[in-house]
Amino acid sequence: MSFNDPIADVLTRIRNASRAQHKFVDVNLSKMGKNIVEILKSFGFIENYLVSDQKRGIRIFLKYGKNRRSVINQLKRKSSPGLRSYVKHDEIPRVKNGLGIAIVSTSKGVLEGEAARDKKIGGELLCVVE
Helix, strand or coil: CCCCCHHHHHHHHHHHHHHCCCCEEEEECCHHHHHHHHHHHHCCCEEEEEEECCCCEEEEEECECHHHCECCCCEEECCCCCCCCEECHHHCCCCHHHCCEEEEEECCEEEEHHHHHHCCCCEEEEEEEC
């Protein structure tokens, strides 16, 4: 199976696994996917992740709160290969007044929205996590 959008594939697999209350999910290894997963871990949306170079994959351990509710309420792709969404540093959205994050691909790498706003760097708005 070939796919054109590895970022959407990573986000969809995480979204589906968290709704099905799986403990972990395996996704294909890509630099962009790994950067997104690192940001999700640093902000506490996932427990941990393991990178397997032999299998060319990432195993993401999902995080749940009380009553086995997923920490990730919404994971939405904003920019797609058919319709790119670029934003200036002052147009990066604030998600749920700081309870969520926006992930932006900039010239300085993949950054969280607040970090990009502080560095005054715009870029492609990849996704929003609540």
